[in-house]
Amino acid sequence: MTITDIKPQTKKKSTVRASDPKNPNLTPEQLEEFGNELDALRQEVLGKLGKEDADYIRMIVKRQQQFEIAGRALFYLPPAWPLAVAALSVSKILENMEIGHNVMHGQYDWMGDPKLNSRIYDWDTMAPGENWKYGHNYIHHTYTNILGKDRDIGYGILRMDEDQKWRPYYLGNPLYAVLLMLLFEEGVAVHDLEVDRIMAGERTWEETKKVGKPILKKVGKQTFKDYLLFPALTGPFFVSTLVGNAVANVVRNIWTFNIIFCGHFPAGVATFTEEECENESRGHWYYRQLLGSANITGGKLFHIMSGNLSHQIEHHLFPDIPARRYPELSVEVKALCEKYGIEYNTGGLTHQLWTVAKKIVRLSFPNSKRKPEQAPSVNLDDAVAA
Amino acid sequence: MSITTKLLGSKAVAAMTAPHGVDRYLEMFNPMWAATEVRARVVSIHRENPDAAGSAPVATLTLQPTSTWRGHRAGQYVQVGVEMPGSARRMTRCFSISSAASLPGERFTLTVRANDEGQVSKFLVNEARPGQMLHLSQADGDFTIHESAATPTNNHLLMISGGSGITPVMSQIRTLLRDGYDGRANRKVTFLHYARSAEDQIFAEELAAIAAADNHIDVHLRYGDQTFSEFELRRLVPDYKNTDTWACGPGGLIELVSAAYGDDNARLRVEFFKPPAFSTGAAGGDVSFTRSGESAENTGATLLEQAEALGLKPEFGCRMGICFSCVKTKTDGTVRNVLTGEQSSLPDEEVRICVSAPVGDCSVDL
8 A cells, every 4th residue: 555545544524424434334243342342441440540530630729729829819910910811811721621621520529529529519610510511411422423412513603514504694604613712601601591592492481591590690700700809809900900801711712612622523523313323322322422522632731731621532432530531541442443443533733623624614605516425436445445 | 706707708708719619728728727618637536445355446536626616515416528548539427426515616526436337437446647637517416405504403314325326425414514513413314324345335434433423413334235124214214204315326225215215205315326228139129219208119220210110200311320410319228330330338328310220228319
């Protein structure tokens, strides 16, 4: 095989169906075996959870608190304004990603510490924990990448899959993406309102009220804290503190948006139809999580700052296992992927982001006329791969 | 409550420190600083029955609580949370306070028997060292005396205890002797206690001193085969049914005492240790959902499925153990995690009912 033969293989299609021939068509028996192997892996890690994990999350919380104190305090020192913003941004990123997201997944519930319990913890962002846990832990993690069920495909705002019917509205796809990035906190907060469904009249007023009330309360709380209380506490520096807090929130928004969009939208990530997932086995659920997620490569600090969501694949396979275990799990997950011929989607941050950006732009236009899957050419590709 | 504590516990400060509680910041500087939580440092540990062979060791731990401790009334208990070494899991158990009633922030003692199955009690007796930090609740419980020791009365008080059940009674006796006049209780007190053996008797010296002194307290200690009987109770306190009574001990003793009082039990207050849950195997036994009052024979299916089969509609999400929407408190019994096969018998444990199947009898707060 020559280099030129490989080329078409490495070029990933931006939208991939689960039925795409590039994905191995595992038999039910193979899926069961695959599921059992992942279950065994899960057991192995669960058995290892202990002091190391507890010490780790407490250390992260402590560091985050130190950044928080430093950030809030440095606003009293106007020349240190950039430092204050930087420290507060780091604090907010750590809190949202490695602490909030992971704790609210129940990753540390086994510790029995009420301060790190998924039912009690509510993170430092406008989205109320209760709503988010339903939309994220339940809907998104259970129905990952099933078209029509997973509301995280485009978040009801963007067109992120060819099978979302094109409308002229989607010409603004890139613009909406930039706006969502800058206002990601607000976007996540209203995500569970399912505004698109309210517009379509699919949601009753009662439902909306039930979801909306906690959002109003939490948004009020966050606004009071960052845009009134802390600025007021710095007295004469009210305005500079207020602006600083806003900048820190936006920095956090941009960072989390980029990490999260690399989780399910890079080229090569597969989506599924509802029919494909009817009466799904545990093995197929694992298989879907694997094909439906993508990782980002990077150093240790990068992984921490991304809440280890740079290991989105491992997170989706084992959402309730402490995220610090994902790097070690990834070695074995990769080996399993090779064994079953399943693609393990990973790449550098810029590469993954680039493919996401291309997808956002391309899908702002209607699908091209060319039939995406023509049997003969696919078979040819397959033959090359084999 | 000092002005600082009040300020630190205020809503404005909570808004500043969110999403963490203010205590998360205070404990960064000193583990004994707290605004709302209660913690305690172990000051000393004293072995109560060093000579008892063949029975579980007992120790008294003196605790210095944080300033948030509101004190306790004699006879109350406290929840003690310990981060277990190694597993790092926090386990919480209730212990009666053995020292006399305490004021806010005052030291108090716990007297703990290291039962074989009790991981927390074993840790407190055998492994804890002075300096160890513990998580506490505020004191709670109604096993208390509602009259002041400082006011002498003709009211006769009767205390019956067995084994470790002596701790809340000891707190009451100590409070009466401390707060009454001239080291006397200033009311007639009959104290009847059952222990396995004289060597195993905790507080033996203090009890002997109390028995010998002229303090209005009669102490009757019974060992081994001298178990509780209505006949003896009638002999010691003929009018026991019309006497304010506090009884604390193992389930068996409390059953006998309750039977002796029958329906005339208006003045009897009891407290007993939970008998350990009995496991029979996968299916079999009874599953009860205590909040709704439903119960049925255990089919071996998951708690969620069994609840639904009874027409209950508990909250759930993924039904596969990942989203934690269905977490409920299992109050009693053993469950098996259907994904891992792991069994767990801890009381008052949070379980995901979609992946937990009861093994034998099981109660869930649902």
